[in-house]
Amino acid sequence: MSTNATSAEPVRLYGYWRSTAAWRVRLALGLKGLAWQYCPVHLLRDGGEQRQPEFLRLNPQGLVPALAIDGRVLTQSLAIIEYLEETRPQPALLPRDPAGRARVRSLAQLVASDLHPLNNLRVLQYLGGPLQLGEEQRNAWYRHWVATGLAALEARLAGEPDTGRFCHGNAPGLADCCLVPQLYNARRYDCRLDDFPTLLRIESACLALDAFAASSPERQPDAGPAR
Amino acid sequence: MSTNATSAEPVRLYGYWRSTAAWRVRLALGLKGLAWQYCPVHLLRDGGEQRQPEFLRLNPQGLVPALAIDGRVLTQSLAIIEYLEETRPQPALLPRDPAGRARVRSLAQLVASDLHPLNNLRVLQYLGGPLQLGEEQRNAWYRHWVATGLAALEARLAGEPDTGRFCHGNAPGLADCCLVPQLYNARRYDCRLDDFPTLLRIESACLALDAFAASSPERQPDAGPAR
Numbered sequence: 001m002s003t004n005a006t007s008a009e010p011v012r013l014y015g016y017w018r019s020t021a022a023w024r025v026r027l028a029l030g031l032k033g034l035a036w037q038y039c040p041v042h043l044l045r046d047g048g049e050q051r052q053p054e055f056l057r058l059n060p061q062g063l064v065p066a067l068a069i070d071g072r073v074l075t076q077s078l079a080i081i082e083y084l085e086e087t088r089p090q091p092a093l094l095p096r097d098p099a100g101r102a103r104v105r106s107l108a109q110l111v112a113s114d115l116h117p118l119n120n121l122r123v124l125q126y127l128g129g130p131l132q133l134g135e136e137q138r139n140a141w142y143r144h145w146v147a148t149g150l151a152a153l154e155a156r157l158a159g160e161p162d163t164g165r166f167c168h169g170n171a172p173g174l175a176d177c178c179l180v181p182q183l184y185n186a187r188r189y190d191c192r193l194d195d196f197p198t199l200l201r202i203e204s205a206c207l208a209l210d211a212f213a214a215s216s217p218e219r220q221p222d223a224g225p226a227r
Numbered sequence: 228m229s230t231n232a233t234s235a236e237p238v239r240l241y242g243y244w245r246s247t248a249a250w251r252v253r254l255a256l257g258l259k260g261l262a263w264q265y266c267p268v269h270l271l272r273d274g275g276e277q278r279q280p281e282f283l284r285l286n287p288q289g290l291v292p293a294l295a296i297d298g299r300v301l302t303q304s305l306a307i308i309e310y311l312e313e314t315r316p317q318p319a320l321l322p323r324d325p326a327g328r329a330r331v332r333s334l335a336q337l338v339a340s341d342l343h344p345l346n347n348l349r350v351l352q353y354l355g356g357p358l359q360l361g362e363e364q365r366n367a368w369y370r371h372w373v374a375t376g377l378a379a380l381e382a383r384l385a386g387e388p389d390t391g392r393f394c395h396g397n398a399p400g401l402a403d404c405c406l407v408p409q410l411y412n413a414r415r416y417d418c419r420l421d422d423f424p425t426l427l428r429i430e431s432a433c434l435a436l437d438a439f440a441a442s443s444p445e446r447q448p449d450a451g452p453a454r
Contacts, residue, residue, distance in 0.1 A: 060379055060382035060383050060386065061337060061341070061379035061382075061383070062379070063341070070326070072326055074329050074333065075333045075337075076332065076333035076336040076337065076340070078332070078336055078340075079329050079330075079332035079333040079335075079336055080329065080333075082328065082329065082332055083325050083326070083328070083329040086325040086328065087325050098310050098313040098314050099297070099299055099310070101309065101310070101313065102301050102306050102307065102309065102310040103306075105303065105305065105306035105309055106301065106302045106303035106306040106307075108306075109303040109305055109306055109339075109340075110288060110302075110303065112336075112340055113303070113305075113336075113339055113340045113343075113344055114288070114290070114344055116340075117340055117341055117344040117345060118344060118345065118350065123345065126368070126371065130367065130371070131358075131360065131364060131368070133358065137358060140357065141353070141358070144353065144357070152287055152288035152289070155287035155288075156287050156288070159287065
């Protein structure tokens with residue numbers, strides 16, 4: 001497949017330090033050893049910079065991340081990472097065999113499609129705004145979907161023989177890029193993680209790697225005070 | 228990549244007639260001209276057959292679809308379709324160039340990650356159960372996320388030059404497999420669609436194809452009465 005991966009234009013990541021989806025892309029860029037510029041989009045300032053015309057020109061959906069690369073702007077974290085995988089294949093974030101690729105993608109989508117979207121900022125804003133739910137109910141909502149999603153992920157990772165030191169085998173990949181930010185979010189909302197020993201074991205293996213440590217929200221230039 | 232696509236074991240799709248995610252997989256199977264057996268999982272009977280031990284052995288996440296193929300069980304609709312694409316490449320549901328593939332995947336994920344999960348059955352059950360929201364508030368929730376998601380999709384499809392007769396060019400693909408079921412769902416909840424002429428135009432082009440017509444919920448063996 002053709003690629004202009006050698007373009008002189010720097011790779012620019014539009015993100016927010018605490019955006020889980022942007023963090024996945026930071027991880028993929030880091031694991032692949034790519035250089036990139038960070039363009040912070042403050043999700044809470046002025047009603048959300050992601051909803052301003054300037055950003056909507058980059059991504060009409062008004063969500064981070066967006067990645068400017070090879071002369072175009074890409075959106076949706078998993079689509080971005082698949083693009084990086086196709087144009088910068090080494091080190092690989094997906095296994096080579098179709099069954100393994102399906103497994104890793106399904107683990108990633110369990111987080112990215114079935115867990116994270118329910119606890120996204122805009123959803124919490126809707127629960128507290130139009131639906132007028134109090135903090136206790138919003139937290140219960142948050143923890144319910146974390147518990148449901150992580151229990152399913154634990155069941156799969158604990159029970160499937162392809163799980164290794166990481167989600168799939170002994171090298172970090174796409175599923176790990178989804179898992180680690182999700183566990184960080186779970187802790188922010190004081191979710192119990194005792195029932196997920198496999199997830200915590202894999203997280204520890206990830207955090208021992210430079211690419212994971214460097215990608216943490218607190219180490220981003222736009223990091224604010226902890227909650 | 229290796230494949231045992233010629234396996235004599237029939238392909239089995241575990242789904243529910245009105246599951247949007249299962250419908251995406253039906254569409255992909257149909258567009259690729261693959262034979263498959265349908266194994267209905269009734270999402271509302273007996274507290275949900277997807278939560279029974281028999282199904283949880285197939286998919287610990289307790290969600291449809293699951294696809295038994297080539298001696299294994301795959302989950303997550305988009306991961307399943309990517310597997311079909313890699314093992315049964317013709318006709319292609321993704322373009323060949325990485326930029327086009329990223330575009331199609333991002334359109335698919337806009338629906339599958341940012342729109343549909345918020346309006347899934349289990350979410351509506353949580354809104355009505357633990358959160359005790361009435362039908363009016365649940366419908367408002369549903370329509371809010373449909374309107375938000377489809378507006379973003381319309382903006383992209385109307386504004387991007389790669390849009391053709393279908394979401395990407397002039398052949399149906401992965402993004403169309405996500406769009407058509409989502410529009411069906413929107414109509415079930417009486418969502419206004421007047422502002423989405425590009426989506427409706429592409430939907431018409433899709434529904435003129437046998438694979439789309441044959442995949443509709445009402446034509447599945449487990450179809451129940453209309454709401």
